[in-house]
Amino acid sequence: MPQISEVDAATAHQWSTDGDAIIVDVREHQELFQARVDGAVHVPLSAFDPSQLPTDSGKKIIFVCAHGHRSMQISQYLTSEGLLHEAFNLTGGIAAWVQAGLPLQTSAA
Numbered sequence: 001m002p003q004i005s006e007v008d009a010a011t012a013h014q015w016s017t018d019g020d021a022i023i024v025d026v027r028e029h030q031e032l033f034q035a036r037v038d039g040a041v042h043v044p045l046s047a048f049d050p051s052q053l054p055t056d057s058g059k060k061i062i063f064v065c066a067h068g069h070r071s072m073q074i075s076q077y078l079t080s081e082g083l084l085h086e087a088f089n090l091t092g093g094i095a096a097w098v099q100a101g102l103p104l105q106t107s108a109a
Helices: 010-019 069-080 095-098
Strands: 004-008 021-025 060-064 086-090
Touching: 004 010, 004 069, 010 021, 010 060, 010 086, 021 095, 060 069, 060 095, 069 086, 086 095
Parallel strands: 004 086, 021 060, 060 086
Antiparallel strands: none
């Protein structure tokens, strides 16, 4: 049965750092200039193509957007369509990542 789990920013960062997860950012191109997670795969929701997802990596896939709403939508879609058996949604999105003080790339970087 497909499953969607919420994951907090600290856990997502740790999983990514440890090589256990891939972060997929579904925000739009212009949003990436503000801040982005280093190493995240960018697949914007407006042009979402499931074939761009690294589903053969054997790693957890964590979806992220600005506040966690769009990433939850895509998680629900992918699991309900049987495209993913399990998806993780970053609770609070990039805003929660920033609030947790985790590393980000910005336009100045």
